[in-house]
Amino acid sequence: MTIPTAATIGHAPSDGRNLTATIVNDLGHAIVTQSYRAGAPFPTEAELCERFNASRPVLREAVKMLTAKGLLVGRKRAGTIVQPEERWNLLDPDVLRWMLQRDFSIDLLIDFTDIRLAIEPRAATLASHSATGQQRARILAAIDRMIAADRGEEDALEADIAFHIAVLEASNNRFLRQFTDLTETTLRFSIRRTNQYKGVPRASSRDHKRVADAIVEGKATLAGERMYELIHDALALLLVAGNHPLRP
Secondary structure, eight states: OOOHHHHHOOTTTTTTHHHHHHHHHHHHHHHHHSSSTSSBOOOOHHHHHHTTTTTTHHHHHHHHHHTTTTSSETTTTTEEOOOGGSSOTTSSSSHHHHHSSSSHHHHHHHHHHHHHHHHHHHHHHHHHHOOHHHHHHHHHHHHHHHHHHHHOOTTTHHHHHHHHHHHHHOOOOOOGGGHHHHHHHHHHHHHHHHHHHHTOOOOOOHHHHHHHHHHHEEEEEEEHHHHHHHHHHHHHHHHTTTTTOOOO
C-alpha cells in the first residue's frame, strides 16, 4: 500500500502543523477505508517517520489525534492496533468524512438522516423561541440564497447547507450547536443524493422558507413540525432508494 509522503504532497518536513494534519488525514482515510484492518498491527513509528519524512514528535502527535478519534489504541507488547468501527468516534467530522469517502453506502446516509430527524426539528423549535435578531437574519439570508439559486445566481448546495447550519446555531443550545460541523460534512454528500432520488436539481426553497417563516414568526410547534417534515421526506427517499421499508 502506498501512502503519500511529505515530499509528494508538497509539505515541507519543518511545517509541523501542516504535516501533522496531513499525516492524520492520510492515515485516518487509510484506516477507515480499510487499507489497515481492524485488530491488525499498525506500522511502527520508525516506518511512518520514514514514509512521511516526519520527526518523531510530529508523528506521535498525529497518532495521538487518531487515537482520540477512536481509530487506534496502544497496547503493551502489541504496539499500536487498529480499532474496529464500533470503537470509532462517529460524531467526529473527520471520521464521518472519511467514511463518506469509502464506497458509497446509502445505509450510512440513512443512519445520519435519522440523527438529523432527532436533532434539527428540536433546533427549529428552540430557534423560534430564543434566536436573536442577527440569528434570524442569517436564517432568512440563507433562504434568500436558496431563492437566488433557483435563478442560477447562487450555489444551491452551499445555500441549503447555510440554512441548516443557521438553524442549529440559532437554537442557542450548546450541545445542538456542536452538530454544525458534522451536519455540514454529511449534507455535502446527502443533499445531492436526495435531490437525485427526488428528480430535482436542487432542494425546494419554498419548503425551507416555510420552516424559516415559522421560526421568524416565533411559532415554535409549527417550526419543529415543518423541519420534521422536511427531513422525514429526505429520509423516505433514502429508504426507498435503499430498498428499506419506510419508518414512522
